[in-house]
Amino acid sequence: MKLQAKKGTEDMKSKIVAVCTSLNKGERKKNVYSGNLLVNLGLEGDAHAGFAHRQVSLLALESIEKMRQAGLDVNPGDFAENITTININLPNLPVGTHLRIGDALLEVSQIGKECHNRCAIYYQAGDCVMPKEGIFATVLQGGIINVGDALEVI
Numbered sequence: 001m002k003l004q005a006k007k008g009t010e011d012m013k014s015k016i017v018a019v020c021t022s023l024n025k026g027e028r029k030k031n032v033y034s035g036n037l038l039v040n041l042g043l044e045g046d047a048h049a050g051f052a053h054r055q056v057s058l059l060a061l062e063s064i065e066k067m068r069q070a071g072l073d074v075n076p077g078d079f080a081e082n083i084t085t086i087n088i089n090l091p092n093l094p095v096g097t098h099l100r101i102g103d104a105l106l107e108v109s110q111i112g113k114e115c116h117n118r119c120a121i122y123y124q125a126g127d128c129v130m131p132k133e134g135i136f137a138t139v140l141q142g143g144i145i146n147v148g149d150a151l152e153v154i
Contacts, residue, residue: 012087013087013150014085014086014087014088014150014151014152014153015085015086015087015148015149015150015151016083016084016085016101016145016146016147016148016149016151017061017076017084017085017086017147018031018033018076018077018083018084018147019031019032019033019034019035019043019082019083019145019146019147020032020076020077020081020082020083020084021035021043021045021046021047021082022046022047022048022077022080023045023047024047025047025048027047027080028077028078028080029046029077029078029080029081029082030077031075031076031077031084031147033146033147034144034145034146034147035082035144035145036142036143036144036145037056037101037104037106037139037142037143037144037145038139038142039139039140039141039142040055040138040139041055041139042055042056042082042139043055043056043082043083046082048080048082053109053110053136053138054109054110054113054136055109055136055137055138055139056082056083056106056136056137056138056139057080057081057082057083057130057134057135057136057137058081058082058083058084058085058090058134058135058136058137059076059079059081059083059084059085059090059129059130059133059134059135060084060085060086060088060089060090060133061076061084061085061086062086063079063090063129063130063133063134064076064078064079064084064129066129067129079129079130079134080130081130081134083101083145085151088151088153090111090133090134090135091111091112091132091133091134091135093108093111093135093153094108095108095109095110095111096108097153097154098140098153098154099137099151099152099153099154100151100152100154101143101145101149101150101151101152102143102144102145102146102149103141103142103143103144104139104141104142104143104144104145105139105140105141105143105154106137106138106139106140107137107138107140108135108136108137109136109137109138110135110136111135111136112130112131112132112133112134112135113130113131113134113136
């Protein structure tokens, strides 16, 4: 199912549009629709869980749309993000910002990342949004998250 950012929608609240995991590093993640965030680890069952200050990665659907506009057939999870959001400007959130998703509480720990090895997306499009527009967080309080859950900046 190809999710698209809708312009001019009545529901402009920030929310989760995909919860994505992968068993191995270096592969695209798949939307599993629901997941368990574990304190100081990340998304249960994900290959990147427990990675120091980058326990959970987030990317906006609007960023994925930029890559689609460049001609790529990409979807949530294709940039290896755990949580795909809508209606929130993720890269403008300062490090230290707290985000509430249901019972879970995240703390933004990094904005963007250095891309040491160019990913497949970079070679297809000549650019990749994750290093500039993706963010990372640590899990301060665990809980189940689901597609459709509200995302609240605390």
